[in-house]
Amino acid sequence: MISGLHGWAAFGVITGASLLLLAVLHGVTMAIGHRIGRYNVVDVAWGLGFVGIAVLSLVLGPGDLARRWLLAVLVALWGSRLTWHMYVKSAGKGEDPRYTELLSRSGGDGLGVVARKIFATQGISQWFVSLPIQVSAVVGGTEGIWIVVLVLGVGLWVLGLAFEGVGDAQLRRFKADPANKGEIMDRGLWSWTRHPNYFGDASVWWGLWLVAASAWPGVLTVLSPVAMTYFLVYATGARLLEESMSRRPGYAAYQERTSYFLPRPPRRTVP
Template identity: 35%
Template structure:
């Protein structure tokens, strides 16, 4: 299992390095965001095709991770294509200056994301390579349930937000219908649920400590690049967002307050 992990690490290192070179050429670090979902597809596929034999869990996980990762990749590509560099990276450019940021971005963004991909995907490694329980059990079925709920909220939330933003009449407004009526971040909640599904597949196979990957993804979504960062920006730019915060659950879906 260690050998295949190290091989996957080399693949990701080469991928993020190539992506960084492209970002330097086009002066746009945002392309790394599009790679985020696809990186898990690549790592999971490598784990899957490195197996000597496939069990039901392996094939199920291959399908679920591929579906989740490709949907996220196409969504982000569609959303970001032709757009200027994300404000986070523009701020870093101002902070470090063009003469330094081109190489700082490799370590600060590209290499960091590569390391995160490998750590977060630990449940996938365990689910494929732990062989104590090769047959499906209760944790697998619970994982399937979590994945379906998560995929519904993430894909549905992304679609509703994209449609909302494309309507010029909604400029400056806050989306509070559909999935967004029950949680301020249905896409992030869905993402977390999907990764806890993968954690359950890991447990089902006998990999327990590897669910640290699911924990790490949840912390990133809640405390680093997801909820915390977005809410700070929205609170500053949209005054009505404070009322939305008062009425709507932050993360886990629940009925809105009156």
């Protein structure tokens, strides 16, 4: 806890420490990416950065201790799983087509372009998306009817984590079967949405926002989950992945019968 500091002064210390942490994290990650010749290592740092901010908020925040611990645990569970998943997914592989395409549209893979378009963008995004955690660390406890909002937030977080974890496990098993080589994954959660992991991610952060919104002025950080959803759907997530996947045989038919983002039963198609 920050001794003697309260309110916005304490928030200033937390947000400054968070920015410093992200700058160091992404500086080191970019150096690693440059050394190994691929910058998708930034995806490994994505979850890790949020965990670091949650821990800083827990340790430095003078706000309600129970909610600080709750948010730290929720973010740590989500972020640790995601960090390990992205590490395993990318280890020994080439560059992610999303980043290849992004850099080619931005003028090449010079360090200045890479720093600006990938690492600085990711760092600023992490700081902004994590504002509910930072703000929640300096405010009072949750009381009365607002406890319902907190419980709903935890429930939405559970739903999101389940979608991410189950969706990733289903895809991993599908790819491990040699019989599925070249096929489109359209089973399990992937038959309800083409991006169950991104939908789960969005649900996690809307849930965390609800937890923060259970005490004023956490509700004012609503633009943070809005931004996260935008990144996942339009900016660096599903849209870029769809652009590369659309070149694969059978993907157009998969798009016709399967929801883009929000889960729903698959459409029936005429043979």
